[in-house]
Amino acid sequence: MKIEIRDLNKIYPNGNRALKNINLEFGHGMFGLLGPNGAGKSSLMRIIVTLMKPTSGVVLVEGKDIQKHRKEIRAMLGYLPQDFRFFTALKTWEFLDYSGSLAGMRNRKQRIAEVDRLLDQVGLLEVRDRKANRLSGGMKRRLGIAQALIGNPRIIVVDEPTTGLDPDERIRFRNILSTLSQNDVTIILSTHIVGDISSTCQGMALLNRGELVFEGKPEDLIRHAEGHVFRMNLTPYEYEKAKERYNVISTIPVDAGWEVQVVSDDVPEFEAAPIIPNIEHAYVYYMEHKMHAELTE
Numbered sequence: 226m227k228i229e230i231r232d233l234n235k236i237y238p239n240g241n242r243a244l245k246n247i248n249l250e251f252g253h254g255m256f257g258l259l260g261p262n263g264a265g266k267s268s269l270m271r272i273i274v275t276l277m278k279p280t281s282g283v284v285l286v287e288g289k290d291i292q293k294h295r296k297e298i299r300a301m302l303g304y305l306p307q308d309f310r311f312f313t314a315l316k317t318w319e320f321l322d323y324s325g326s327l328a329g330m331r332n333r334k335q336r337i338a339e340v341d342r343l344l345d346q347v348g349l350l351e352v353r354d355r356k357a358n359r360l361s362g363g364m365k366r367r368l369g370i371a372q373a374l375i376g377n378p379r380i381i382v383v384d385e386p387t388t389g390l391d392p393d394e395r396i397r398f399r400n401i402l403s404t405l406s407q408n409d410v411t412i413i414l415s416t417h418i419v420g421d422i423s424s425t426c427q428g429m430a431l432l433n434r435g436e437l438v439f440e441g442k443p444e445d446l447i448r449h450a451e452g453h454v455f456r457m458n459l460t461p462y463e464y465e466k467a468k469e470r471y472n473v474i475s476t477i478p479v480d481a482g483w484e485v486q487v488v489s490d491d492v493p494e495f496e497a498a499p500i501i502p503n504i505e506h507a508y509v510y511y512m513e514h515k516m517h518a519e520l521t522e
Contacts, residue, residue, distance in 0.1 A: 226252060226253050226286070226287065226301075226379050226380060226409060226410070226411040227250070227251075227252050227285075227286070227287055227288075228249075228250070228251055228252070228273070228284065228285070228286055228380070228411060228413075229249075229250045229283075229284070229285040229288075230247055230248060230249040230250070230269075230273075230282070230283075230284050230285075231248060231282055231283050231284075231285070232246055232247075232248060232281065232282040232283075233246070233247040233248075233269070233272065233279050233281075233282035233283070233284065234246060234247075234279060234280045234281045234282055235265070235268050235269075235272065235277070235279050235280050235435075236280045242435055243265045243268040243435050244265045244268055244269060244272075244279070244435050245265075245434075245435040245436045246282075246436075246437075247265075247269065247282070247432075247436075247437050248437065249430055249437065249440065251411065251413075251428055252411065253406070253408075253409050253410060253411050254406045254411070254412070254427045254428070255402060255403070255406040255412040255414060255425050255426045255427060255428075256411070256412065256413050256414070256426060256427070256428045256429065256430070257414045257415075257416065257421070257422035257425070257426035257428070257429040257430070257443075258270075258413065258414065258415040258416070258429070258430055258432060259416060259417070259419065259422050259429055259430070259431050259432070259508065260417065260431055260432035260433055261417060261433065261512075262417060263434070264432040264433050264434065264435070265432050265434070265435040265436075266384070266415040266416075266417075266432055267307055267384055267415065268435075269415075269432070270304075270306075270382055270384045270413070270415050271306075272284060273291070273382055273413065274299075274302055274304045274382050275291050275292070275295045275298060275299055275302075278292060286298050286301070286380070298380075300329060301378055301379040301380050302378055302380050302381075302382065303328075303372075303373040303374055303375070303376065303378030303380070303381045303382070304373055304381075304382045304383075304384075305369045305370055305372070305373040305382070305383040305384060305386055306369075306384050307384040307385045307388070309365070309366070309369035309372075311357045311358075311365075311368065311369075311372075312357070313356070313357065313358035314356075315356070315357055316353070316354050316355065316356055316357065317344065317349060317352055317353050317354070317355055317356075317357050317360065317368060318337075318340055318341070318344065318353040318354065320357050320368065320372070321340045321343065321344065321368070321371055321372055321375060322336060322337065322340050324371075324372040324375050324376075325339060325340060325375045325376060328375055328376025328378070329376060330375070330376055339375060340353075340375070341353070343371040343374055343375055344371060346371070346374075346401060347367040347368070347370055347371045347397070347398075347401070348367060348394075348397065349364060349367055349368060349371065352364065363390050363391060363394055366386070366387075366388065366390055366394075367390075367394065367398075369386075370383070370386060370398060370401070374401075374405070378410075379409070379410055379411065380410070380411045380412075380413070381402075381405065381410060381411070381412045381413070382412075382413045382415075383402075383412070383413070383414055383415065384415045385415065385416055385417070385418075386398060386414065386416070386421075387399075387416065387418055387421055388418075395421070399421065399425045402414070402425055403425055406425075406427075414426060419504050419505045419508050420504070420505065422443055422504060423443050423503065423504035426443060427442065428440075428441070428442060429441065429442070429443055429446065431446070431508070431511065431512075433512065438511075439511060443504055446504065446507045446508070446511060447502055447503065447504055447506075447507040448507075449507060449510060449511055450488065450502035450506050450507040450510040450511070451501075451502060452499060453488060453489060453490055453502070453506075453510050454474075454486065454487070454488055454499065454500050454501075454502040454506045454510070455486070455487050455489065455492050455497035455498060455499055455500065456484065456485070456486050456497065456498050456500050457484075457485050457486075457487065457492065457495050457496065457497045457498075458479060458481065458482065458483070458484055458485075458496075459482050459483050459484075459485055459495065460481060460482040461482050461483070463482070463495065464476070464482060464483045464485060466494075467485060467487060467495065471487040471488070471489045471492065472487060472488045472489065472509050472510075472513050473485055473486070473487050474486040474487065474488055474505065474506060474509060486500065486506075488506055488509045488510045488513065
């Protein structure tokens with residue numbers, strides 16, 4: 226399942242240019258979209274799932290323009306929007322059953338079996354008869370995940386899927402997506418939670434202010450930060466100075482003050498030891514240092 230995005234632009238009526246000449250290409254497996262709030266991720270997602278038209282440019286699925294083949298493309302899609310909503314009068318299983326019928330599952334017996342399988346998969350089987358509006362926040366998000374998966378879609382688009390989930394629920398969800406990505410399924414995961422990308426995605430793109438600023442594998446992004454992440458043990462006074470000068474990623478209280486991790490090209494005034502970066506370090510370094518350096522050249 227090949228998806229191509231060519232010269233995509235989106236300008237809203239108020240003049241906000243949400244997407245600027247986006248070019249991306251990806252196939253089956255899991256692909257991550259990472260960026261701060263307002264980067265353009267949700268706009269891109271809504272265009273891919275045919276809920277919004279671009280100002281210019283095209284999105285092709287297996288060579289077909291999604292704007293010209295909307296019905297066909299929608300039949301392949303499972304979508305979890307950031308602002309997922311449901312019919313409050315329906316029970317949990319009833320909502321998912323309704324979602325299955327919308328996805329084209331006509332055989333009621335098979336549909337009900339699939340409903341219970343997915344409810345079990347996302348940990349909601351025990352509350353299948355509870356009204357959906359009486360679920361907890363995390364449970365509602367899991368119900369949204371289930372409705373995105375029903376009908377065996379070939380393209381799954383999830384926008385900020387782990388918002389509101391506790392750590393165990395996030396791990397469960399990532400495992401579900403990882404299993405699905407082994408099949409001929411394309412999964413697009415949009416998030417501002419950096420750990421969701423490193424744990425699940427083979428490829429990724431980084432958006433900032435509507436522009437594509439990085440495309441590659443998570444390990445490629447991490448490579449940019451090698452030699453630029455440091456650990457330091459600081460007194461309270463030194464810590465205050467460090468906060469003013471560096472991007473502090475983590476702080477852990479110790480007997481003499483703080484153990485601090487910072488992202489920087491160098492830390493000349495403190496005794497600092499370089500450490501192996503992770504995806505969070507790399508994201509901060511790329512956004513705050515590498516991009517700034519490129520803009521000022």
